[in-house]
Amino acid sequence: MSAADPVRLPAIAFLGAGSMARAIIAGLLQPGVAVDGGIRTTNRTAEKAAELAGLDGVTAYATETDVAANHAAVAGAALVVVAVKPAMVPDLLREIADSLEPGTVVVSVAAGVTVETFESLLPDSVAVIRSMPNTPAVVGRAVTGVSAGTRSSPADLALAVSLFETVGQVLVVPESQLDALSTISGSGPAYVFYLIEQLTAAAVDKGFTPEQAAVMVQGTFRGASELLASTGDDPAELRRRVTSPKGTTERAIAVLEASDLKQTFDRATDAALARARELAAGA
Numbered sequence: 001m002s003a004a005d006p007v008r009l010p011a012i013a014f015l016g017a018g019s020m021a022r023a024i025i026a027g028l029l030q031p032g033v034a035v036d037g038g039i040r041t042t043n044r045t046a047e048k049a050a051e052l053a054g055l056d057g058v059t060a061y062a063t064e065t066d067v068a069a070n071h072a073a074v075a076g077a078a079l080v081v082v083a084v085k086p087a088m089v090p091d092l093l094r095e096i097a098d099s100l101e102p103g104t105v106v107v108s109v110a111a112g113v114t115v116e117t118f119e120s121l122l123p124d125s126v127a128v129i130r131s132m133p134n135t136p137a138v139v140g141r142a143v144t145g146v147s148a149g150t151r152s153s154p155a156d157l158a159l160a161v162s163l164f165e166t167v168g169q170v171l172v173v174p175e176s177q178l179d180a181l182s183t184i185s186g187s188g189p190a191y192v193f194y195l196i197e198q199l200t201a202a203a204v205d206k207g208f209t210p211e212q213a214a215v216m217v218q219g220t221f222r223g224a225s226e227l228l229a230s231t232g233d234d235p236a237e238l239r240r241r242v243t244s245p246k247g248t249t250e251r252a253i254a255v256l257e258a259s260d261l262k263q264t265f266d267r268a269t270d271a272a273l274a275r276a277r278e279l280a281a282g283a
């Protein structure tokens with residue numbers, strides 16, 4: 001992507017411009033992306049809408065001051081990204097169904113809510129794509145899973161892929177795998193930040209200041225990730241190169257292995273998957 005050859009996208013409405021939508025919008029505001037017709041956003045509160053209103057190319061609406069905010073945002077939008085909380089999706093779809101123009105591609109980022117639910121509440125003339133992005137979209141490093149709906153065309157899917165490629169990598173998967181993908185990459189940044197928090201706490205307990213601990217831990221996560229990315233080597237091999245025979249790391253890794261981190265991640269991701277199924281059922 002370069003300023004000389006921008007990615008062109010049609011007018012996009014983000015309904016529910018919270019953490020996730022803002023992460024994608026940050027990517028769309030890069031110089032290499034042109035959104036013909038502009039970006040429209042809706043929030044509940046005027047306060048949140050005001051934060052977005054100052055961004056170039058963004059028209060921000062708030063439902064608390066404009067009951068027709070969601071209708072105004074979708075008028076003329078070729079892509080409509082639904083980014084409210086999962087429990088709010090059905091009411092929002094009922095609200096906007098009659099305002100969507102035929103041929104609109106509705107892209108859901110809502111965890112758990114199925115294509116079937118979307119398609120049952122929207123006109124047949126509208127295509128539905130499900131997706132699961134993650135917040136590193138803010139820095140152009142998202143991993144997004146994208147799944148076709150039953151009435152979406154290959155061109156509709158390609159449009160959604162283009163949207164998410166502006167903020168990182170995209171994996172196209174069948175909808176049956178999207179909730180599982182969410183437990184890994186959708187929630188994944190939270191797992192990474194949690195590990196960083198815990199290792200930082202361990203450093204502080206060893207007598208370092210929080211600032212020193214942050215340099216050590218954040219620098220190490222970043223350095224290790226960049227080493228992995230730039231070498232393309234297997235993480236197990238990179239770990240082996242740190243772990244000197246009979247050295248100190250070997251003792252630490254033995255403790256981590258005894259705690260069976262894999263089983264902990266199995267249980268954590270299974271819990272996330274179970275919650276996605278509850279969300280699909282409207283809980």
Ligand SMILES: NC(=O)C1=CN([C@@H]2O[C@H](COP(=O)(O)OP(=O)(O)OC[C@H]3O[C@@H](n4cnc5c(N)ncnc54)[C@H](OP(=O)(O)O)[C@@H]3O)[C@@H](O)[C@H]2O)C=CC1
Nearest residue numbers: 016017018019020042043044045048083084085086110111
């Ligand atoms: N956070 C993440 O990492 C990820 C989230 N998701 C999905 O993204 C969706 C949003 O999550 P997240 O961004 O974290 O949540 P947020 O609470 O940050 O965002 C929800 C937004 O919806 C707005 N809103 C509420 N009611 C309405 C309405 N009737 N019309 C328009 N906007 C409304 C809220 O406005 P206000 O703030 O003014 O009340 C808020 O900005 C969820 O469905 C989630 O599953 C998917 C992938 C990752």
Ligand SMILES: O=C(O)[C@@H]1CCC=N1
Nearest residue numbers: 110111182186187188
């Ligand atoms: O926690 C959630 O429900 C959303 C979906 C994946 C990341 N955040």
